[in-house]
Amino acid sequence: MKKEVTNKVKRIDTEVDRSRMRRKDTDTLKVKENVFDEPTLKTLYTLSNKGIVQAIGGSISTGKEANVFLAEGEEEKDIAIKIYRISSSTFNSMEDYILGDPRFRNVRHSKRDIIFAWTKKEQRNLIRAKEAGIRVPEPIVAERNILVMEFMGEDERPYPQLKDIRLDKETARPVYDTIINYLDLLYNEANLVHGDLSEYNILIIPDTKEPIIIDMGQSVTKEHPRSRDFMIRDIENIVRYFKKYGINEDPHEIYSAIRDKEEKTEIKDS
Incomplete structure (x- = not known):
């Protein structure tokens, strides 16, 4: 399964690299090692099969807990994919926000489960902010440690x-x-x-x-x-x-x- 998932993601990744973006091999390798572990690849594969993600492009930003990538969604529309790192993330920057939040009350205290809940929470927060009239990226779907949302930019920038x-x-x-x-x-x-x-x-x-x-x-x-x-x-x-x-x-x-x-x-x- 891993080989199948990896080949699928590599194929859509390579296609978008060839047609739209160039990346240094060393940078690509570093990103893949830190972000694209087997469970994340499987989730991307699922999103690809659903037609939500057509192709994955280069990195937009790297934060303390997550990486954001430019991607291609339905009807070749640019979207952003935020991937919370499971293997290399820590709870140091999350703990103050998790403790006391009733939305984490029934979440098991494993790193993976907390990150999954955190991803869903960001999706809900964005929905509530948008409904209140605030300009935020519109969330499309949250799946495990991946949040797919509106790309805030123009011409792939x-x-x-x-x-x-x-x-x-x-x-x-x-x-x-x-x-x-x-x-x-x-x-x-x-x-x-x-x-x-x-x-x-x-x-x-x-x-x-x-x-x-x-x-x-x-x-x-x-x-x-x-x-x-x-x-x-x-x-x-x-x-x-x-x-x-x-x-x-x-x-x-x-x-x-x-x-x-x-x-x-x-x-x-x-």
């Missing part, structure tokens, strides 16, 4: 991270206001706190300067015992980044304003 975009002061203010509004919507409409928001996981559409929030695997509900700490840290990260554009606001005042909206809604509904 992902949109740049906020950290790599130079804004003028006139543009910086509306971008900042949109991000703070997204935090508000996330909290009051989606009942979520991002938990790790910074200039590294916000993409910017170059033409419109519209921000896109990504990496929501660690997002927690407001009931999480550390949700307040995570929320304030998210706001502090955004305020810190935009200070260079002359925007100076108090993170605690922003948090209080967002919380006030929640309290007013509760009074109205009671």
Whole structure:
């Protein structure tokens, strides 16, 4: 089975490499060793047979726990595949978010089961964020340690991270206001706190300067015992980044304003 699965993935991988992308052999080997273990290959094979994944391209990004790849989906549409590494990941960066999250209450404490639950959680978080009116990648399917979602970019190139975009002061203010509004919507409409928001996981559409929030695997509900700490840290990260554009606001005042909206809604509904 392994040979069959490996050949299948290699075939679609090679096809997309030949037609659209070039990669260094050493880089490809390193990626395959760390990411494409046998269970992951089997899952990709299943997604390929279902027609969800037609071809796999090059790496878009490498994070602490996951790699994201450009891929080809149905009707040759570009999609993104996020693969959480089972063999080489650790729980060090996950533990603070898992402990106290009721969605992990009945999950067995093996690395594999926690990663599977984490992947499903990111899918649900993205759905809730999108329904609240926040610009995020639309999830397509979550299968074991693989999340397939909308590709945020153009011409096979992902949109740049906020950290790599130079804004003028006139543009910086509306971008900042949109991000703070997204935090508000996330909290009051989606009942979520991002938990790790910074200039590294916000993409910017170059033409419109519209921000896109990504990496929501660690997002927690407001009931999480550390949700307040995570929320304030998210706001502090955004305020810190935009200070260079002359925007100076108090993170605690922003948090209080967002919380006030929640309290007013509760009074109205009671």
